[in-house]
Amino acid sequence: xxxSASILEQLRDILGASQVLTLKEDLIPYSFDGTAxxxxxxxxxxxxxxxxxxxxxxxxxxxxxxPVITRGSGTGLSGGSLPVADGIVLCTVxxxxxxxxxxxxxxxxxxPGVTTVQVADAAAAAGLFYPxxxxxMRISTIGGNVAENSGxxxxxxxxxxxxxxxxxxxxxxxxxxxxxxxxxxxxVAGYSLKDLFVGSEGxxxxxxxxxxxxxxxxxxxxxxxATFDAMDRAAQTxxxxxxxxxIPCTLEFLDRTTIHCGEDFAKVGLPLDCEAVLLMETDGHPxxxxxxxxTMAELARRNGALEVRLARDDAExxxxxxxxxxxxxxxxRVAPTTILEDATVPRSELAKMIRFVEAIARKYQLRIGxxxxxxxxNLHPTFLTDERNHAEMxxxxxxxxxxxxxxxxxxxxxxxxxxxxxxxxxFLPKFAGGAQMRVxxxxxxxxxxxxILNPGKMFD
Ligand SMILES: Cc1cc2nc3c(=O)[nH]c(=O)nc-3n(C[C@H](O)[C@H](O)[C@H](O)COP(=O)(O)OP(=O)(O)OC[C@H]3O[C@@H](n4cnc5c(N)ncnc54)[C@H](O)[C@@H]3O)c2cc1C
Numbered sequence: 001x002x003x004s005a006s007i008l009e010q011l012r013d014i015l016g017a018s019q020v021l022t023l024k025e026d027l028i029p030y031s032f033d034g035t036a037x038x039x040x041x042x043x044x045x046x047x048x049x050x051x052x053x054x055x056x057x058x059x060x061x062x063x064x065x066x067p068v069i070t071r072g073s074g075t076g077l078s079g080g081s082l083p084v085a086d087g088i089v090l091c092t093v094x095x096x097x098x099x100x101x102x103x104x105x106x107x108x109x110x111x112p113g114v115t116t117v118q119v120a121d122a123a124a125a126a127g128l129f130y131p132x133x134x135x136x137m138r139i140s141t142i143g144g145n146v147a148e149n150s151g152x153x154x155x156x157x158x159x160x161x162x163x164x165x166x167x168x169x170x171x172x173x174x175x176x177x178x179x180x181x182x183x184x185x186x187x188v189a190g191y192s193l194k195d196l197f198v199g200s201e202g203x204x205x206x207x208x209x210x211x212x213x214x215x216x217x218x219x220x221x222x223x224x225x226a227t228f229d230a231m232d233r234a235a236q237t238x239x240x241x242x243x244x245x246x247i248p249c250t251l252e253f254l255d256r257t258t259i260h261c262g263e264d265f266a267k268v269g270l271p272l273d274c275e276a277v278l279l280m281e282t283d284g285h286p287x288x289x290x291x292x293x294x295t296m297a298e299l300a301r302r303n304g305a306l307e308v309r310l311a312r313d314d315a316e317x318x319x320x321x322x323x324x325x326x327x328x329x330x331x332x333r334v335a336p337t338t339i340l341e342d343a344t345v346p347r348s349e350l351a352k353m354i355r356f357v358e359a360i361a362r363k364y365q366l367r368i369g370x371x372x373x374x375x376x377x378n379l380h381p382t383f384l385t386d387e388r389n390h391a392e393m394x395x396x397x398x399x400x401x402x403x404x405x406x407x408x409x410x411x412x413x414x415x416x417x418x419x420x421x422x423x424x425x426x427f428l429p430k431f432a433g434g435a436q437m438r439v440x441x442x443x444x445x446x447x448x449x450x451x452i453l454n455p456g457k458m459f460d
Contacts, residue, residue, distance in 0.1 A: 078421030112143025
């Protein structure tokens, strides 16, 4: 049922008329997120600027049992901010203030609509470091990062968003405000509720403040790329680096398809006559960085690297990293529909999983470019397809099923960083099992008995 005139009127009262969009042409940009082939028109888009407004909107929606879909920048890759028909899209991008940088406690308090890059820049301006760096960091919001527990290129050494969330202000579906966490390094009073909200994909509450942990900035960094004539050699190099007890801050790979598309797009000067590129970065104390970089280069050579190129300066390092950062955009130019997946396996199984994806591409006659976080076992098989070609889309879905089944069989997971959302909810029961599904559903019911927040996401 479309949103009634009375609900829209009340939303305008709470937020101001200009903060509520209802015209079709205004709603279209909010009818999808970064996930391919999923669209749904919302009933309206409501921009919130304060936690008090979020409270009032949720109280209204909860009383009338209207669905609310919280949205940051809409870059999600599992349909998390995809609207529900006639629901309210509650957009947080105007809650975009950095409230405090606390150098004594190494924390930063921000509103959820601040972009990841603004957090990183503000930390750097204070001489500090905020490591999580999803590929989308120039546009993604910190609220979206926390809700998806996003990873990034530096996850191997520095961890993911969860490792940097110290506290959260959350508005619950009935409008109650909850603070969880604080600036204490140690706090074991009660359940760690903040950890429940990290990765909750907009289904348990709306985050209105995020207290982030910052760390000292590494004094030095070295970036290099190694090229290989076989993906196995790149995978073996990764295993050897870890076995040598080096934890690089970045250990990323691109396969042949991604290298070619990336070179067309970013023109970094990567060689085209290779099967795999490894991007390797080490940071820390200058002496340790020199030693680790030399060992990493040596291990790559021992595994038959065709070339190991060390960036001469920051500008070249940024350029080399750009080849990996722009991988998705580069692949997205090649076909009308780009479906990016993030099956993840234990590191030791990565080479096996990459070979499996290649075999699946041949079996289903599909074009798949694969890149990802080799050091984390998190790979992004990216299907280059066309959603108008129904026969091909059917093969894509069959290929997905096999890839997720194989990831689970190898001890991995159906999503390493993009979340379940709509895209993977049918795979969750098989991965999580009955007991976990029951606990997750009961938690959801306890916090959101009317099921107004992001209904139809995560659970079927
Ligand atoms: C080019 C590209 C590269 C990417 N690279 C990476 C990567 O390297 N690593 C990675 O992990 N992801 C990556 N992503 C996926 C995506 O950017 C992340 O999931 C990101 O965290 C989403 O942020 P957003 O602001 O766009 O959130 P949205 O897409 O708007 O929302 C994502 C989810 O968060 C919920 N949400 C948003 N704000 C709040 C809030 N304040 N309170 C409660 N729930 C909220 C929404 O309901 C939704 O379920 C990439 C996406 C693209 C398009």
